[in-house]
Amino acid sequence: MKPNFGRTASDYGRHRAGFPDSFYDRLRPFGIGLEGQRLVDLGTGTGTLARGFAARGCRVVGVDLSASMLAEARRQCEPLGADIRFVAARAESTGLPADAFDVVAAGQCWHWFDRVAAAREVARLLTESGRLVIGHFDWIPLEGNVVEATERLIERHNPEWKLGGGMGLYPWWLRTLSETGFREMETFSYDVDVAYTPEDWRGRIRASAGIGASLAPEAVDAFDREHATLLAERFPGESIHAHHRVFALIARAPRPS
Numbered sequence: 001m002k003p004n005f006g007r008t009a010s011d012y013g014r015h016r017a018g019f020p021d022s023f024y025d026r027l028r029p030f031g032i033g034l035e036g037q038r039l040v041d042l043g044t045g046t047g048t049l050a051r052g053f054a055a056r057g058c059r060v061v062g063v064d065l066s067a068s069m070l071a072e073a074r075r076q077c078e079p080l081g082a083d084i085r086f087v088a089a090r091a092e093s094t095g096l097p098a099d100a101f102d103v104v105a106a107g108q109c110w111h112w113f114d115r116v117a118a119a120r121e122v123a124r125l126l127t128e129s130g131r132l133v134i135g136h137f138d139w140i141p142l143e144g145n146v147v148e149a150t151e152r153l154i155e156r157h158n159p160e161w162k163l164g165g166g167m168g169l170y171p172w173w174l175r176t177l178s179e180t181g182f183r184e185m186e187t188f189s190y191d192v193d194v195a196y197t198p199e200d201w202r203g204r205i206r207a208s209a210g211i212g213a214s215l216a217p218e219a220v221d222a223f224d225r226e227h228a229t230l231l232a233e234r235f236p237g238e239s240i241h242a243h244h245r246v247f248a249l250i251a252r253a254p255r256p257s
Helices: 005-015 021-030 048-054 067-080 115-125 146-157 173-179 198-206 217-234
Strands: 038-042 059-064 084-088 101-107 126-139 183-196 240-252
Touching: 005 067, 005 198, 021 048, 021 126, 021 183, 021 240, 038 048, 038 115, 048 059, 048 067, 048 084, 048 101, 059 067, 067 084, 101 115, 115 126, 115 173, 146 198, 146 217, 146 240, 173 183, 173 240, 183 198, 198 217, 198 240
Parallel strands: 038 059, 038 101, 059 084, 101 126
Antiparallel strands: 126 240, 183 240
């Protein structure tokens, strides 16, 4: 499956919840997200992570390959006056200057990259004391919850989607980073409950890799109709609570060779 998130830019921008404020609070003791820091947000998408860091005083460059996602990111940044520059480029080859950034961040996207090439590019971008932070903010399927029911529906409509059943933890990222010279690696994770309206949960799922980013429009519409019925029958009401897990991996840049 090769999702194209550009096809989901509108739903992505409207319905996908960004990282909670607590994520940025927990990064501060690691020296990440401080005022004045020069920060690159790889795979920025609609810029949710970039806006979060910019709101805390960072000078942010958001990088993404999708023109439609960057257009949505710029649209959302415009009324905020955020200090963010957006660049159309691959995470593995950004074209940005070397040794010029204090932090490189990648939220909800590291698994889509050529990770060895991306790690080498991050090492090139960071200053000697710079840090990489890989973040995930994943829904968590538990028996009987709305996430589990939704994942089963996604699997019926898109058998190619193999990302269900996740627990929101990514210890395997450490090996590639170790092999490319990153050091002083630490991780943390914690759980949060995210409230959605039924409309927002439907939009969140339309903006996912398994639906809007990979199915034809008529197939997305067919899924969405069945999803709406499922929510009304099994999870009625004005608010849906979806279990999520935040995960972060922080690593120091490799030593100069």
